[in-house]
Amino acid sequence: MFPTPIQKSAPWVRIGYKLLLPVALIAWLLPLIGVAITSVRPAGDLAAGNYFGIPSGFAGVENYSAVFANSPIGWYILNSFKVTIPTVIGAVALSCLTGFALAVYNFRANLLLFFMFVAGNFIPFQILMVPVRDMTLKAGLYDTTIGLVLFHVAFQTGFCTLFMRNFIKGLPFALIEAARVEGVSEWKIFSRIVLPLMRPAIAALSVLVFTFIWNDYFWATVLVQGQHAMPVTAGLYSLNGQWVAAWHLVSAGSIIAALPPVLMFFLMQRHFIAGLTLGATKG
Amino acid sequence: MPLAPARPQTFWSRHKRSLTPWLFLAPGLVMFLLYVLIPIVQSVWISFHDWDGLGEKVWIGIENYVELLDDDTFYVSLKNNVLWLLLYLLAIPGGLAVALFLNQTVFGIRLYKSLFFFPFVISQVVVGLMFTWFYAPDFGLFSALIEWLTGEQVAILADERFVTYGIIVAGLWPQTAYCMILYLTGLNNINPEQVEAARMDGAKGLKLLWHVILPQLAPASFIALVVTVIGSLRSFDLVSIMTAGGPYGSSQVLSYFMYEQALSEYGFRMGYGAAIAVVLFLIMMVFITVFIVRMLSQERNG
Structure with a gap:
């Protein structure tokens, strides 16, 4: 198997790998995550300039029903x-x-x-x-x-x-x-x-x-x-x-x-x- | 066969062997002829005409091609197509790197692999919209990152210097995922004995990768190369969604240039569009021929 299985490495490498995985995934899917979060962001956030911060509330139901309705x-x-x-x-x-x-x-x-x-x-x-x-x-x-x-x-x-x-x-x-x-x-x-x-x-x-x-x-x-x-x-x-x-x-x-x-x-x-x-x- | 009732059985039984494959092929072949092969010939024919798509076609010989040689946008498109082609190739080592990173057996790795593959499954329209938004000056996450790195605010998609690179990065995202999945499958099928034997001989790291692993991954690399080259020359969706060729035609590529000319809002120029399509087709035929020749020799040897 290539590369060498992580199980054969030192414990700190193993822990490091397991920590790195989710970090890498989040970085890789950042555009998608950004879009997913924005899709449930209240419209007011965007007006206030809060594009990528923590949403001020959950507006998923409003946003998705607005898309289907309008x-x-x-x-x-x-x-x-x-x-x-x-x-x-x-x-x-x-x-x-x-x-x-x-x-x-x-x-x-x-x-x-x-x-x-x-x-x-x-x-x-x-x-x-x-x-x-x-x-x-x-x-x-x-x-x-x-x-x-x-x-x-x-x-x-x-x-x-x-x-x-x-x-x-x-x-x-x-x-x-x-x-x-x-x-x-x-x-x-x-x-x-x-x-x-x-x-x-x-x-x-x-x-x-x-x-x-x-x-x-x-x-x-x-x-x-x-x-x-x-x-x-x-x-x-x-x-x-x-x-x-x-x-x-x-x-x-x-x-x-x-x-x-x-x-x-x-x-x-x-x-x-x-x-x-x-x-x-x-x- | 019922057309000749006197000797249908003799005809059928005499030619049964040779006719059977053609009967199986007929439906698919007819569709393919009608929608793929004949249109290629027609496009070449149309490229020698002046045609608005409605009225009569007017034969103008090679005038469309002469005009193309004098069209600045054509050269911009060509240059951008070369850029696309070269930079798109980064998806191959990129995909290999991600595949090597993920080729472990730890808890939940299968889910990680599928999530890493996600960008390829979603539509390029969605990818294009996402990246447009990320590149937006003032608030886009990538443009904030660039401002932080360089201390300068750059409107990537509105800047002639960077626009094509910006779109290519968006394209590399799903393409790298595609190459990754090809390499993951390839790594799965590597001969473990050879790897162990090489390890015994003291090979490791990059040396092992280069001399032992990569040769075994050659089939995966070949497919990755084929889909990446073809994908780069086909780039249409992202250009259309993100910039429509702008600003001032600086992010044009042949595929979008053709579409724009043929269905232009200032009047359809089908002949001119067809001429651009023929040029793109010829460029791609060079690659397709190379690929087919290699596949053919594999077919004969295998």
Whole structure:
């Protein structure tokens, strides 16, 4: 193990380490802690210049209910769910199929297609912006959540295919061979044998895609204009423009917008990290 | 196949083997073609036109690119993109350092690791708003810190000299967390026997890290490099939220410059925007090609 386990060090090092941990954490999360505290700070504190000191009281209930009552943030959150959930389902479903095809069959274009999906995943969004916006407009899907979902599904399929293909490659191939000998159809091999084994990969991808899409800001500003389809990232930014200097409201709004992916991360932590670190262990 | 009822079975059975993968690929491939591959070609095509997004496209050859060569903002954006790229790389050693710090087994360490990872999970919009507020002159915590250190008050996001650095620091925060998690996973998979053997030989500290640990962490470093380089060139959200490219265009980057030109409030310049996007795309393709070539050789060897 590297570095040397702290248990082998002198007692003062051990104590020092345990004291340093919370201090380092607080320093690291200082921006977040500042925002969390401000979100429960009474408005009067800000007017009095008490931005980072001890709050004079707890105004969490007032601030958060003010955000929900005086702004469409509830609606924005709903829109984010309307974009995120169908995207997760669509991208995971499509990539189960493409991943299976690229992992199980040997055909000439296999590697070419695989690396096309991988490369697609790295390109800058800006090269897609003008044509995708134009296409979405012409299809009558501009300013709708469906327009966003369709794009996100297509784009995420690149990353998800990379993931699924590598995951299926790691499954025992003998299972598939045996089924073929038995005369099981290819579709049934996929749906009855491989798909049930893919559960951990599906879980990992779902959390990851959920976070990526929830946090998307670029496409939310390119493909959406009005409030009725705006996700919470773009919505928060426009609210920030309205709440000039009302930092307690901006903070409460930020916490609200950040909460769903944070919860998702905490609930599905192991899957999340497994997804993110794919490839970081073996070369 | 039902189109030719006379010999559907023979056709299907003869080509079953070669057609099956394509049937599995079809839905994903169609979406990917429609929303990713074809738009790339279209963007290149549009970049040779003058187009407001509504009327007819007017062919103007390479005029957009010629104009770009004469555009000061383009050079500012390029310079800032290089700055982003170089400084963003600090996330890799930074992430390694945090991972080494946290790679212990003490009570509650799992919770510490997840809390350290937090910045990556929250939206860059939220990160941008947080840092804007921390940088605010008069009351922002960071600006107070800087005033205490230098004795001078600096409005970081309003000062052409510091604005890009200020935004990059905000970006480094989640990116370091990302690299940290990659390295934590890598450290988890290190071969303990090799480490012990090296320790027996008297290697320790930095020497051990450099000669024994880092080579074993190479896969993690590679992924960290890929996501950091791509992330730095994709920087859009933070620039848009924190400064919108200002003051006076001094914090522009290609991704935001493109967006601003294409959807400018003074009239849409889709052709010019597309030309900027093509330049950014070509720059990124250099990196993507390097990454893909390496991944391909791993694929062939593995």
